[in-house]
Amino acid sequence: MDGKIVNLRSKLEIYKAGSGGGNLADCPVRDVIQGISNKWSSLLMEALAEKPYRFGELRRLVPDISQRMLTQTLHDLQRDGYVHRQVFPTKPPSVEYSLTDLGRSMFGPLHQLIQWAELNHGAVREARKVFDAVEG
Amino acid sequence: MDGKIVNLRSKLEIYKAGSGGGNLADCPVRDVIQGISNKWSSLLMEALAEKPYRFGELRRLVPDISQRMLTQTLHDLQRDGYVHRQVFPTKPPSVEYSLTDLGRSMFGPLHQLIQWAELNHGAVREARKVFDAVEG
DNA sequence: ATATGTTAGTCTCAAAAAGAGACCAGCACT
């Protein structure tokens, strides 16, 4: 009776724990997806896909992000290899953020998802309206 | 001097606040992206793209998710129109979750992103290793 | 000389989200 589940489990194994067979922390796909699926990553990737930006420019471009989360999200994107951070020794010093090759590569599929969202947000909003009307 | 920023702002406007020009809550793309970019949504979409599952099956399939988050994530996916929830009046009653057409449509681009992650997690992990080594 | 603004952040504290695990009702089987 557990046969079904065991079979399906093997199919999700790649996603869940990877070939290492370890625990979830080692799951490659979850590991990568989570890095880009937080609140601000996709927005900043979208901005930087346009052209490089400086810290203050990004802050003005995305006024809803707190300075703390902008710092942290850029830091995380840089750590994952998507974003390059270059300091120019001007007075006061300026810092420019740009996409790396890896970042541009990742932005391809991410952009597909963003485009889907643009096209289908109407359907999603409608679904929510219906759902909320029914279950109050 | 703000010219640059104003120009770029208009390009991101679709992503930021949508054509409605309202505040961020009305931004269509962020609204949709955030619904699927939480910790468990992509994992459950991956599972349900395979075939419909019952609540308990999903719980066993993804043992790291808490029951509370499984309930909540499925509820949210259902509200957004990606997942259909069907109750069978057996004893004890069983509940089957399956993807809707909208869900399958969204899973297309999401799957592209997941595949990118599978292919490139090595590069990401390497980038992290280098980054951590440098900045300690 | 003194006030003000700019740069890219950090620090602290409050609020929101997520996770762990106990608990529930209804029924079947033993």
Add this chain to the structure above:
DNA sequence: AGTGCTGGTCTCTTTTTGAGACTAACATAT
């Protein structure tokens, strides 16, 4: 009567996020 299965909910703790004050070093304006 006891055990187990179903699909959840409730409460508590920990983690994550957000709001906003604060910093240092220099430029410009007064």
